[in-house]
Amino acid sequence: MSTGFPADSVGLVQPRRIPIAQPLTLDCGRVLPQHELMVETYGTLNAAHSNAVLICHALSGDHHAAGFHDAQDRKPGWWDSCIGPGKPIDTNRFFVVSLNNLGGCQGSTGPSTVNPETGRPYGPDFPLLTVRDWVRSQALLADALGIGRWAAVVGGSLGGMQVMQWTIDQPERVAHALVIAAAPKLSAQNIAFNEIARQAILSDPDFHGGRFYDHGVVPTHGLKLARMLGHITYLSDEAMRAKFGRLQRVNQFSFNFDVEFEVESYLRYQGQSFVERFDANTYLLMTKALDYFDPAREHGDDLAAAFRRAQARFLVIAFSSDWRFSPQRSREIVRALVRAGRDVSYALIESTLGHDDFLMPIPQYQRVLRDYLDRVAREAGT
Amino acid sequence: MSTGFPADSVGLVQPRRIPIAQPLTLDCGRVLPQHELMVETYGTLNAAHSNAVLICHALSGDHHAAGFHDAQDRKPGWWDSCIGPGKPIDTNRFFVVSLNNLGGCQGSTGPSTVNPETGRPYGPDFPLLTVRDWVRSQALLADALGIGRWAAVVGGSLGGMQVMQWTIDQPERVAHALVIAAAPKLSAQNIAFNEIARQAILSDPDFHGGRFYDHGVVPTHGLKLARMLGHITYLSDEAMRAKFGRLQRVNQFSFNFDVEFEVESYLRYQGQSFVERFDANTYLLMTKALDYFDPAREHGDDLAAAFRRAQARFLVIAFSSDWRFSPQRSREIVRALVRAGRDVSYALIESTLGHDDFLMPIPQYQRVLRDYLDRVAREAGT
Numbered sequence: 170m171s172t173g174f175p176a177d178s179v180g181l182v183q184p185r186r187i188p189i190a191q192p193l194t195l196d197c198g199r200v201l202p203q204h205e206l207m208v209e210t211y212g213t214l215n216a217a218h219s220n221a222v223l224i225c226h227a228l229s230g231d232h233h234a235a236g237f238h239d240a241q242d243r244k245p246g247w248w249d250s251c252i253g254p255g256k257p258i259d260t261n262r263f264f265v266v267s268l269n270n271l272g273g274c275q276g277s278t279g280p281s282t283v284n285p286e287t288g289r290p291y292g293p294d295f296p297l298l299t300v301r302d303w304v305r306s307q308a309l310l311a312d313a314l315g316i317g318r319w320a321a322v323v324g325g326s327l328g329g330m331q332v333m334q335w336t337i338d339q340p341e342r343v344a345h346a347l348v349i350a351a352a353p354k355l356s357a358q359n360i361a362f363n364e365i366a367r368q369a370i371l372s373d374p375d376f377h378g379g380r381f382y383d384h385g386v387v388p389t390h391g392l393k394l395a396r397m398l399g400h401i402t403y404l405s406d407e408a409m410r411a412k413f414g415r416l417q418r419v420n421q422f423s424f425n426f427d428v429e430f431e432v433e434s435y436l437r438y439q440g441q442s443f444v445e446r447f448d449a450n451t452y453l454l455m456t457k458a459l460d461y462f463d464p465a466r467e468h469g470d471d472l473a474a475a476f477r478r479a480q481a482r483f484l485v486i487a488f489s490s491d492w493r494f495s496p497q498r499s500r501e502i503v504r505a506l507v508r509a510g511r512d513v514s515y516a517l518i519e520s521t522l523g524h525d526d527f528l529m530p531i532p533q534y535q536r537v538l539r540d541y542l543d544r545v546a547r548e549a550g551t
Numbered sequence: 552m553s554t555g556f557p558a559d560s561v562g563l564v565q566p567r568r569i570p571i572a573q574p575l576t577l578d579c580g581r582v583l584p585q586h587e588l589m590v591e592t593y594g595t596l597n598a599a600h601s602n603a604v605l606i607c608h609a610l611s612g613d614h615h616a617a618g619f620h621d622a623q624d625r626k627p628g629w630w631d632s633c634i635g636p637g638k639p640i641d642t643n644r645f646f647v648v649s650l651n652n653l654g655g656c657q658g659s660t661g662p663s664t665v666n667p668e669t670g671r672p673y674g675p676d677f678p679l680l681t682v683r684d685w686v687r688s689q690a691l692l693a694d695a696l697g698i699g700r701w702a703a704v705v706g707g708s709l710g711g712m713q714v715m716q717w718t719i720d721q722p723e724r725v726a727h728a729l730v731i732a733a734a735p736k737l738s739a740q741n742i743a744f745n746e747i748a749r750q751a752i753l754s755d756p757d758f759h760g761g762r763f764y765d766h767g768v769v770p771t772h773g774l775k776l777a778r779m780l781g782h783i784t785y786l787s788d789e790a791m792r793a794k795f796g797r798l799q800r801v802n803q804f805s806f807n808f809d810v811e812f813e814v815e816s817y818l819r820y821q822g823q824s825f826v827e828r829f830d831a832n833t834y835l836l837m838t839k840a841l842d843y844f845d846p847a848r849e850h851g852d853d854l855a856a857a858f859r860r861a862q863a864r865f866l867v868i869a870f871s872s873d874w875r876f877s878p879q880r881s882r883e884i885v886r887a888l889v890r891a892g893r894d895v896s897y898a899l900i901e902s903t904l905g906h907d908d909f910l911m912p913i914p915q916y917q918r919v920l921r922d923y924l925d926r927v928a929r930e931a932g933t
Contacts, residue, residue, distance in 0.1 A: 357794070360815065364779075365776060372772035390754035398780070401747070410739050426753060429842070432739040437750075453808070460812065
């Protein structure tokens with residue numbers, strides 16, 4: 170397919186914008202007459218259309234999950250370690266679909282795209298969404314791609330929440346569900362982090378009530394703070410210690426507010442680079458979708474009752490060092506699935522980095538994914 | 552002493568401002584020609600001056616540790632559960648001294664007080680301080696009060712750090728050291744939280760480089776965010792769950808950014824009330840003092856070497872649910888004290904609330920304090 174890329178890479182990929190012409194009724198009650206989704210696909214859909222795998226992204230993810238956008242591109246997609254020929258999500262066997270969710274900021278219809286009714290960016294007029302809304306939108310995408318039933322729906326973190334919602338809302342369309350580093354709903358502490366991130370953005374004077382596009386500015390400080398805060402929850406305390414110690418960059422204290430410790434430098438860098446690639450309104454929307462996620466809620470606060478609708482078989486994966494969505498939260502999912510009589514495998518991966526480990530090429534993790542997906546592929550006849 | 556106050560209360564107390572006339576050379580190299588400290592005392596200094604106990608406050612604490620400021624006052628000092636006649640720190644036996652630290656904002660010389668050289672608030676001209684600087688200032692206060700040696704120096708969290716520094720820098724002046732819910736230095740994660748809090752304040756347009764007093768404004772949003780962030784670390788995940796569940800205040804989602812979950816309401820309230828009583832420059836200074844605290848650093852990164860200077864006997868107390876300064880951090884202190892050949896008792900208190908538990912009247916905690924301080928009092932001849 171290309172030259173100069175690793176042999177196990179999907180190589181050069183070309184995202185495409187897929188129009189969804191059907192009106193979409195959202196949980197908030199509003200209707201989107203149409204929308205567009207930015208999509209990448211890897212591998213080939215087989216004649217039976219039985220080998221399609223959907224990748225659901227996390228809070229700041231997008232459609233670019235694997236491969237490269239041009240020959241000079243040095244950074245592959247965000248889950249390139251897992252997706253490619255011969256990799257756990259093997260593109261020699263699967264047709265992999267990865268999208269930027271509705272409400273995103275990497276090409277799909279969202280707060281930063283132009284509202285056809287006004288000719289200006291939606292901004293705060295863009296509706297807040299739920300994970301259920303995303304599943305509705307992704308189901309329309311599946312229709313557009315001619316995929317009746319996914320061989321597997323796969324996602325980590327907020328992506329894992331979409332996977333669960335798929336099995337509940339579209340039970341006949343999911344053969345296997347891979348729920349990675351997720352939780353059945355947010356804890357009060359999780360919501361607290363989200364709330365502070367939102368307040369940082371909302372209180373930035375450059376936010377202008379979400380209409381910052383019209384003012385030619387970006388709520389840099391607020392979005393930066395939000396991202397810095399996120400990073401605290403993505404890394405374990407131990408990982409931060411190992412990565413930064415409390416290493417001082419200087420021998421003497423400066424007695425001012427310049428960077429003095431490595432972790433300060435890391436956070437400021439992460440915050441700054443995020444501001445350059447992410448939209449503040451999308452960040453707000455994503456955190457609200459997280460807060461709202463609670464599939465048990467519509468089933469008498471009984472998660473097992475929700476999962477009784479599911480037909481998929483499940484693989485649930487947790488990481489020992491994850492304190493954002495700890496293994497305890499994954500076990501809540503597993504217990505509910507068992508109570509619901511569903512077929513579920515559970516893997517606890519020994520890890521050190523924290524929540525971010527779900528993106529890492531940890532050998533035990535990759536083996537589990539490979540073994541499970543090998544079974545999925547065989548069932549799909551590929 | 553008063554009417555209408557509980558029998559085990561110190562009752563009505565009157566803070567007083569004590570001038571420290573001696574110049575104070577700070578770790579940053581600057582010299583404060585003089586300063587003032589806001590102080591409360593409870594109980595009576597005995598003739599031998601052997602029964603004095605110093606209370607060191609934490610990040611947002613002050614001199615008002617016990618009793619009431621007027622007859623209508625419904626909220627006693629911040630550690631009233633522990634200080635009073637017949638309470639663990641028994642004011643029938645001890646002369647208790649509580650101060651607002653140098654750099655504070657409750658009456659002691661600090662960024663918000665008037666710089667006599669300019670006639671305007673110090674603001675950013677006030678030097679950043681270290682825990683060592685506080686010990687120097689508190690030692691001058693002890694001189695002013697005629698106290699040669701403390702029967703005990705007691706503090707939780709950042710207060711516990713001052714206690715440790717006292718034993719190292721003024722070994723002959725501390726008989727007993729009570730180090731509660733503290734750490735030998737901050738972890739990278741601790742520093743990360745502080746750094747985000749600082750960035751929230753520093754990036755608030757109303758901060759004006761620390762000269763907001765001159766503009767008649769306060770960096771409300773930044774200080775509020777900083778405090779909200781702090782509260783995440785003061786409560787355990789379990790406590791937050793128990794306290795707020797993820798209880799929605801409304802049956803239907805609002806699909807906007809109004810308060811929807813109890814924890815959001817709690818954080819906004821805590822943030823707002825803090826802004827009304829605390830100074831942003833003091834907050835910055837306090838977080839920096841925390842980051843800089845590292846007594847091992849001046850002794851070849853060997854905490855035991857630092858403690859070899861100490862003459863005090865130690866009580867170290869940790870709380871099982873504290874994730875800000877976890878029991879593991881207290882055990883690091885205990886291990887270093889043991890290696891240094893110091894006399895140390897260690898108590899792990901079973902608790903649920905988190906770091907905030909050091910302020911709570913937990914029976915096991917109060918018994919440990921009471922038993923230990925009974926010994927201290929007997930040794931002091933009271």
